[in-house]
Amino acid sequence: MPKKRLIGVVNIIDDLAVQSINFKKYLPIGKPEIYIEYLNNWGIDEIAIVDIKGSLRGRCNIQDKIGMYIKKCFVPVSAGGGIRKFEDVKNLISNGADKVIFNSVAFEDFDLLKKASRKYGNQAIVMSIDIKKINQTYLIFSKSGTKLISHTFNDVFKIINSGFIGEVYINSIDNDGMMRGYDLNLLKLALQKTNIPTTFIGGVGSPKHILEALKYNVSGLGVGNYFNYLEQSVDYTKKFISKNKVNKLRKTFTNHKSDIFDRFNRISKKDDSYLEKGYFK
Amino acid sequence: MTIGILNYGMGNLSSIKNALDFLGEKNKIVDDYKDIKKFDGLILPGVGAYPEAVKNLKKKNFISELDEFVFNKKKNILGICLGMQLILSTSTEKTFTDGLNYIKGDVKFLNFKNISVPHVGWSQINILKRNSLLKKIDKESYFYFDHSYYFYDNLKKNIDAELNYGRKISAIISKDNIFGVQFHPEKSQTSGLTLLNNFVKL
Numbered sequence: 001m002p003k004k005r006l007i008g009v010v011n012i013i014d015d016l017a018v019q020s021i022n023f024k025k026y027l028p029i030g031k032p033e034i035y036i037e038y039l040n041n042w043g044i045d046e047i048a049i050v051d052i053k054g055s056l057r058g059r060c061n062i063q064d065k066i067g068m069y070i071k072k073c074f075v076p077v078s079a080g081g082g083i084r085k086f087e088d089v090k091n092l093i094s095n096g097a098d099k100v101i102f103n104s105v106a107f108e109d110f111d112l113l114k115k116a117s118r119k120y121g122n123q124a125i126v127m128s129i130d131i132k133k134i135n136q137t138y139l140i141f142s143k144s145g146t147k148l149i150s151h152t153f154n155d156v157f158k159i160i161n162s163g164f165i166g167e168v169y170i171n172s173i174d175n176d177g178m179m180r181g182y183d184l185n186l187l188k189l190a191l192q193k194t195n196i197p198t199t200f201i202g203g204v205g206s207p208k209h210i211l212e213a214l215k216y217n218v219s220g221l222g223v224g225n226y227f228n229y230l231e232q233s234v235d236y237t238k239k240f241i242s243k244n245k246v247n248k249l250r251k252t253f254t255n256h257k258s259d260i261f262d263r264f265n266r267i268s269k270k271d272d273s274y275l276e277k278g279y280f281k
Numbered sequence: 282m283t284i285g286i287l288n289y290g291m292g293n294l295s296s297i298k299n300a301l302d303f304l305g306e307k308n309k310i311v312d313d314y315k316d317i318k319k320f321d322g323l324i325l326p327g328v329g330a331y332p333e334a335v336k337n338l339k340k341k342n343f344i345s346e347l348d349e350f351v352f353n354k355k356k357n358i359l360g361i362c363l364g365m366q367l368i369l370s371t372s373t374e375k376t377f378t379d380g381l382n383y384i385k386g387d388v389k390f391l392n393f394k395n396i397s398v399p400h401v402g403w404s405q406i407n408i409l410k411r412n413s414l415l416k417k418i419d420k421e422s423y424f425y426f427d428h429s430y431y432f433y434d435n436l437k438k439n440i441d442a443e444l445n446y447g448r449k450i451s452a453i454i455s456k457d458n459i460f461g462v463q464f465h466p467e468k469s470q471t472s473g474l475t476l477l478n479n480f481v482k483l
Contacts, residue, residue, distance in 0.1 A: 001446070002402025003423065040470065045403055071299055074470045076425055096295045098427070098468065123399045123427055166401070197401070219402075250403045250423045252470070 003250040005045040005220040006210070006234060008227055009201055010036060010069075011052045012062055012081075019225040020052065021177030023130070023145035029228050032065070037072040039227060042234035043252030046076045048101065048169070048201075048222060050128075054082020055104040055143045063088055067095040078126050078167075089116045093124065099167065103128045104142035106159065107149055117164035127160055128169035131186060138186060145173050157193040165196060169222065172202035177225055179205025182213045191217055207240035214241065214248050231266055284481055285311040285320035289337040291329040291363065293467075300467040300474060306481045317346040322356060322481065327363025331374040331388065331430070334363055344381070351383060357458045358383075359414075359480050362428060365454065365461030374430050383459045384439050388430050393447030399429040406452040406464075410441040414453065414460055416479045422472040424452065424464035431463070458483075 010032055011020050017029040029035055036047055049069060051062040060082035062069070070077050079092045080101025089100050089112075100120075102113050106127055117125045130141045131153075140149040140156055151159070160168050170190050172183040182200050190198060201222030204210060213221055227233045238249055260268040286297050288310050301308040311317060327334060338344055350356050360368045368381050372388035380388070391398050403423040408415060431450040434440060442453035454461045460480065466473035 002400070002404045002426070005402065043470075067295060072303060074300060074303070074468060074474060076427075076465075076468050093293075094295070096293060096299070098293070121399070121429075123401050166399075195397075197397070251421060 003045070004214060004218060004248045005199070006237065006249060007046045007048050007199055007201075007220045007222045008036075008039040008044040008234070009222045009224040010039075010047060010049045011224060012049060013051075013053050014061075015065060018052075019177060019228070021225075023052075023173050023176055025177070032069045033071065035228065036069055039234060040073050040075060042227075042232050043238060043250075044075060044227075044234050045250055046078070046220065047073060049077060049079040049097075050101065051081030052144055054080075056146065057082060058084065060084070060088045060092070063091040063095065066092060066097060070096050080126070080128070083112070086112060086115055089120070093120060099124050099126050101126045101128050101169065103130065104147075107142055107151065110159070114164050117166075122164055122166040125165050126167045126169060127165045128171065129156055129160075130171045130173050132173040133183075133186075138189070141173060153189070154193070157190075160194050160196060167219070168194060168196050168198045170198060170200050171222075172200075175203030176201075178203055179226065181205065181209035182221075184212070184216075187213065187216055187218070207237040210237060211241055211244055211246060214246055231261070231264075282321045282481065283307040283309060283319070284322045284324060285309055285317065286324045286326060287311050287317075287343065289334065289341055289343060291327050291334050291337060293328055294326055296465075296467040297324055297326050297361070300477055301481070304474060304478050304481065306478075312341075314342040314346045317343070317350055318354070320350075320356070322483070323347075323350060323358045324480075325358060325360040325364035325367060327361060327365075327367065328427075329363060331363065331366060331372040331380070332376055332378045334367055335378050335380065338367070338381075347381065351459060355458050357480065357483050358460065360461040361467070362463060362465055365463055366430060366432060368459060368461050369432055369454075372430060384454055384456045384461070386432050386434055386439070386454075388432050391429055391431050391447065391450070396447035399427060400431075400446045400450075401427045403469075404444050404446065404464075406442045406444050408442045409437060412441045412453075412455050412460075413483055414455065414462075414476055414479050415441065416475075418472055418475055418479075424462075424466070424469040424472060426464045428463060 017032045018026040078099035079097040197219030199220030204226045368383040369386040
């Protein structure tokens, strides 16, 4: 059976990778292609690239840039945010995305999702839903968490189980950027509603949060902010999980033999003899 | 040494090109059948449906040039995912279709109890024969799979690596200068890049 996946979530606004807090506050990380290359070198299993303002702006702007973002990415990629037209889907896929993420548009134009599913297969279709708990009820929001959808939690799973969707992402708006772990109640509730591979996103602040979520029948666990606080964060996380005798993640064989690390786990400056050999040819 | 990536209108050519660029290997996307003979090795990519793929190979006049490349020139070819299935004899995907028949075998649907189809994700392979494609690849390596059809032969004649997914399925097949992998090496990080590098250096 395939392993469970650690998915690096790369949120993008205006060609810049950002951290997101409650879908409201954003902090800059840097160039998406650099961050993606690092995640890739640190042993990430998959990358999700989201144009988080796409649906509000009415266009998925990452479709023009994704080819450049993933030039040094050799793991599967899902991408979306602001999908409107079939052409958006086609562009993302022909520029290297393996799957396309549908959120707001799935509530407005489900035929587009169906068409994409027929053309590229349901394994290429990810439905992502953003959920906020208000008065003890889980409510569904679209448009980057700004628009309340009339569908109930149960209604949404009818869409998800329609046969056109290969994978689901469930984002907790409340836990986004809060570093207190996944909303495990939401996780348990959602896993009862579908057999489609499900990934949870929102709230990781420690590898312990990943360890506790791995007890459930999740297919993937999305990590955003937490992975950009520490050099080799993915490697550290995977080692923590395997040290706890949980064998549910892909072992990676990252090789940093030629690198020396300082006490902050940053890569140290190479010594002069190494530099003299030259990098630029 | 230049590797050609065959463009027959199916699949994610840019990912394979990115991987070869990263390895520093000369490569080019091949659109015209007349160019096939210029290359030292060929990659047959593939995402999509079998019948359409065969139709496109015929339409672009690729087939006789491929036969010449593989059997007379004895140059190396690597089929990836659907590309691996195409070098086999037949497939029952959608309808019965004849493939390139470079390696004998039939492609069938993965319909076994209690497994989800397609098989998508990182799975560990079991290496049966250490062919030159598997140099420096750890025996516990994972590769990224994404497919609904499979090939297997109980005699394991041309199978170099297999895995269990509801039943045994082949992961790597080879015969002389002909290679096929069911997974996507261009999406399988270090182990995938190592495998592609091995192919280029054959």
